[in-house]
Amino acid sequence: MADPTFFDLFKSTWAQNGLTEGITDLQYKTGWSFIGSVPPSVEQFNKVQQTTDERLAWLYKQLDGLAAVTGRPLAATSLDALSYAQQNLNATNLKAGTVPVARLSGTASTLTAGAAQKLATARTIATTGDATGSGSFDGSANLSLGLTLSPSGVTAGSYGNANAVPTFTVDAKGRVSAAGEIAVGNAATATKLATARTFSVTGGATASGVSFDGSGNVALNVTALDVSKANVGTLPVTRGGTGVATVAAGAYLIGAGTGALSSRTPAQVLEDIQALPKAGGDVTGPVLLGAGASIGAQYGLNVSSARTAHVLLPDGGGYSSHTATVAGAMKITLPAAAIGANTMLRLRVDIFEYLDGVPPVSLLIHGYVQTTKVWGRCGATILAGSAVSDLPVRFGADATGSLCIWLGDTTKSWSYPSVTVSEVLAKYNTAGATLAAWGAGWKVEPVTAFETVSQTLAGGNLAFGRADIARVNGLQYAINLKANAAVSVVAGNGLSGGGTLAANRTLSLGMPSRLTAATTNAVTTTSHSHELDTQATPNDITPGRILTVGSAFGLGADNPLGTLDLNAVMAPGFYGQSTNANATLARNYPISLAGTLLVESGGTQIATQKYTVYNTGAIFSRGYYSGVWSGWKEIVTVDSNSINAWAGMIAYFGRATAPAGWLKANGATVSRTTYSALFTSIGTTWGAGNGTTTFVLPDLRAEFLRGWDDGRGGDASRALGTFQGSQNLAHVHGVVDPGHVHLLNYQVPVNTMDTDRGTDNSSHFSVDDPIMPNTFSSKTNIAIQYDGGNESRPRNIALLACIKY
Numbered sequence: 142m143a144d145p146t147f148f149d150l151f152k153s154t155w156a157q158n159g160l161t162e163g164i165t166d167l168q169y170k171t172g173w174s175f176i177g178s179v180p181p182s183v184e185q186f187n188k189v190q191q192t193t194d195e196r197l198a199w200l201y202k203q204l205d206g207l208a209a210v211t212g213r214p215l216a217a218t219s220l221d222a223l224s225y226a227q228q229n230l231n232a233t234n235l236k237a238g239t240v241p242v243a244r245l246s247g248t249a250s251t252l253t254a255g256a257a258q259k260l261a262t263a264r265t266i267a268t269t270g271d272a273t274g275s276g277s278f279d280g281s282a283n284l285s286l287g288l289t290l291s292p293s294g295v296t297a298g299s300y301g302n303a304n305a306v307p308t309f310t311v312d313a314k315g316r317v318s319a320a321g322e323i324a325v326g327n328a329a330t331a332t333k334l335a336t337a338r339t340f341s342v343t344g345g346a347t348a349s350g351v352s353f354d355g356s357g358n359v360a361l362n363v364t365a366l367d368v369s370k371a372n373v374g375t376l377p378v379t380r381g382g383t384g385v386a387t388v389a390a391g392a393y394l395i396g397a398g399t400g401a402l403s404s405r406t407p408a409q410v411l412e413d414i415q416a417l418p419k420a421g422g423d424v425t426g427p428v429l430l431g432a433g434a435s436i437g438a439q440y441g442l443n444v445s446s447a448r449t450a451h452v453l454l455p456d457g458g459g460y461s462s463h464t465a466t467v468a469g470a471m472k473i474t475l476p477a478a479a480i481g482a483n484t485m486l487r488l489r490v491d492i493f494e495y496l497d498g499v500p501p502v503s504l505l506i507h508g509y510v511q512t513t514k515v516w517g518r519c520g521a522t523i524l525a526g527s528a529v530s531d532l533p534v535r536f537g538a539d540a541t542g543s544l545c546i547w548l549g550d551t552t553k554s555w556s557y558p559s560v561t562v563s564e565v566l567a568k569y570n571t572a573g574a575t576l577a578a579w580g581a582g583w584k585v586e587p588v589t590a591f592e593t594v595s596q597t598l599a600g601g602n603l604a605f606g607r608a609d610i611a612r613v614n615g616l617q618y619a620i621n622l623k624a625n626a627a628v629s630v631v632a633g634n635g636l637s638g639g640g641t642l643a644a645n646r647t648l649s650l651g652m653p654s655r656l657t658a659a660t661t662n663a664v665t666t667t668s669h670s671h672e673l674d675t676q677a678t679p680n681d682i683t684p685g686r687i688l689t690v691g692s693a694f695g696l697g698a699d700n701p702l703g704t705l706d707l708n709a710v711m712a713p714g715f716y717g718q719s720t721n722a723n724a725t726l727a728r729n730y731p732i733s734l735a736g737t738l739l740v741e742s743g744g745t746q747i748a749t750q751k752y753t754v755y756n757t758g759a760i761f762s763r764g765y766y767s768g769v770w771s772g773w774k775e776i777v778t779v780d781s782n783s784i785n786a787w788a789g790m791i792a793y794f795g796r797a798t799a800p801a802g803w804l805k806a807n808g809a810t811v812s813r814t815t816y817s818a819l820f821t822s823i824g825t826t827w828g829a830g831n832g833t834t835t836f837v838l839p840d841l842r843a844e845f846l847r848g849w850d851d852g853r854g855g856d857a858s859r860a861l862g863t864f865q866g867s868q869n870l871a872h873v874h875g876v877v878d879p880g881h882v883h884l885l886n887y888q889v890p891v892n893t894m895d896t897d898r899g900t901d902n903s904s905h906f907s908v909d910d911p912i913m914p915n916t917f918s919s920k921t922n923i924a925i926q927y928d929g930g931n932e933s934r935p936r937n938i939a940l941l942a943c944i945k946y
């Protein structure tokens with residue numbers, strides 16, 4: 142028996158390929174004999190081996206395909222695919238193609254329809270019952286049966302006439318199983334119906350049934366009328382209608398006596414019933430919230446989550462009883478919106494009982510309820526109440542899965558209680574939890590048992606929000622800290638008064654002595670004094686020390702500058718220069734005058750100095766940064782440079798709009814009151830406006846400026862603000878003549894040979910010729926060209942001209 146892995150090894154061997162020397166198929170078929178006695182080369186041997194492997198590979202593929210069809214493994218045993226296929230080929234394993242008819246046995250009993258061309262034996266197909274028919278079918282062609290209906294037993298013919306009504310009986314299969322006739326009277330001769338009939342009215346109008354046999358007339362009493370079925374006319378108000386043919390969309394109708402109804406807009410209806418529109422308005426009467434109603438708002442940037450619902454008086458959030466004693470804890474059940482969401486919750490609960498000396502209680506309860514129905518970060522604050530207001534608060538869920546808060550213990554007794562959830566703040570992080578969902582579904586009720594409790598705030602641990610009680614562990618602890626009447630307060634040195642705590646006591650501070658530079662730290666039985674840490678010496682810059690001027694206490698310093706260079710004065714403080722001679726530019730003073738210096742510091746790298754001149758109050762400032770002092774800048778004040786002095790100033794700006802405090806110099810007419818300083822400065826130089834309340838600004842658009850002559854003589858007779866057109870200075874132009882000729886009109890003299898000019902000397906004219914030549918009018922072709930545009934201007938840049946007001 143062959144090795145079971147024989148074919149696997151054989152298959153892997155076929156995957157080997159290599160390059161060999163050429164060997165033909167004929168040589169391969171001849172075998173090794175073509176080589177003769179010479180041993181084959183390695184290449185020849187490999188080629189023969191490769192060719193053999195290719196044949197074996199082809200054979201293996203055939204066997205492998207056969208194995209796939211049979212569904213049996215390809216193995217070297219008697220149960221392999223090859224042996225199995227020879228013994229029992231299962232056609233159900235064929236996945237594609239059609240078995241040729243030539244390969245099928247004519248008597249095979251298990252052939253499929255896809256393989257047979259016709260049936261070996263033709264079969265008869267027949268129908269019976271209400272329809273009969275038959276035919277032979279062998280599968281070689283389609284079969285069509287002709288059906289014959291079975292007789293129903295009814296005689297063929299016509300039924301009924303003028304005096305007889307035909308009758309028929311139809312069976313469940315729709316066939317006529319019986320036929321006949323019933324004699325009746327003729328309408329032309331009958332005086333009444335053989336069978337009385339009932340007349341009634343239904344649909345748009347209703348009338349009770351009345352019997353009618355034709356022997357007399359009948360009347361129907363219509364007792365109901367459906368107006369919706371009417372399609373013509375308008376039903377008046379007296380008949381239950383509106384009296385109007387059309388009503389505008391969105392309008393309402395109101396009564397008007399017996400006349401047609403009147404149309405009112407929604408706004409008019411709201412006004413009639415004194416109701417608020419959707420947009421809101423003023424309420425002048427009480428507002429009663431019905432079942433399911435609440436008041437609130439919803440806000441937050443994310444519309445799907447992280448929103449806050451603020452609800453006032455949620456529906457169902459109250460309990461009130463007129464029973465003298467109600468036992469149990471007060472259970473507050475939250476709405477379904479709280480289930481399955483991480484919610485930050487805050488409630489205000491107001492409690493009122495019929496108890497002598499116990500005021501109403503207001504509680505602020507907060508907690509974080511999670512999707513797992515586990516509470517966290519819970520707390521409660523009593524805004525108003527007394528010692529009995531300190532009751533335990535529990536957080537959890539009930540058996541239905543609803544989230545709950547319990548107030549008090551199950552043994553607590555309530556007297557005529559009223560418990561109201563008056564306000565709710567719910568910040569949730571889930572979509573769909575809306576204001577409407579948080580405004581309804583609440584319930585408050587007394588219970589005698591707790592369910593699943595997640596957290597408990599025990600009694601004696603609630604925080605009180607009263608201003609006169611510190612944040613302590615409950616009101617009782619605060620009461621325990623009350624004053625002990627047996628304890629005395631004794632006045633110490635410098636104080637007087639005191640006594641036991643049985644009554645209010647006052648401790649009086651003794652009158653302190655006057656503070657001076659020589660004051661020391663001292664305490665007497667009725668007074669005390671303090672030593673001042675003042676400037677010890679001139680230029681003492683000890684941090685935190687009080688500065689003085691001479692021996693007087695005050696804000697200042699005895700820090701003379703003397704001959705110091707101001708670049709070296711870096712310590713913050715007040716300094717003074719008493720002589721003009723020491724205030725030199727060489728010592729970096731802004732001006733050679735005495736004055737005071739203020740040094741301020743912004744750290745080791747930043748400092749500023751402000752120098753004030755002693756006699757004028759002029760102020761100079763400079764800054765220091767990273768080892769370098771800036772130059773001094775004078776601080777301009779109103780006194781030194783009045784703002785009105787600038788009114789009427791002309792300036793140009795590289796922008797399209799006038800800066801603050803300026804107007805465009807565009808010839809506009811402006812108010813004399815609004816721009817009073819400017820009007821005082823320029824008056825009506827550029828135009829008087831309306832002559833009373835306005836004046837005109839200069840128009841400098843597209844104009845060059847020229848200084849006013851003001852008596853110099855360069856532009857004489859010019860007034861301030863007058864316009865002057867363009868002009869060129871008078872000048873001459875030189876002409877270069879390229880040369881030209883003049884034509885002469887002359888006559889030839891009579892004597893062409895003039896003896897006085899010599900013989901053989903021909904001449905066009907003679908000195909004694911009485912005719913003088915004339916010069917023709919002629920052009921020289923010399924032209925002087927013009928140059929330039931429609932105005933005279935230098936190079937320029939366009940800027941916005943403005944005037945200061």
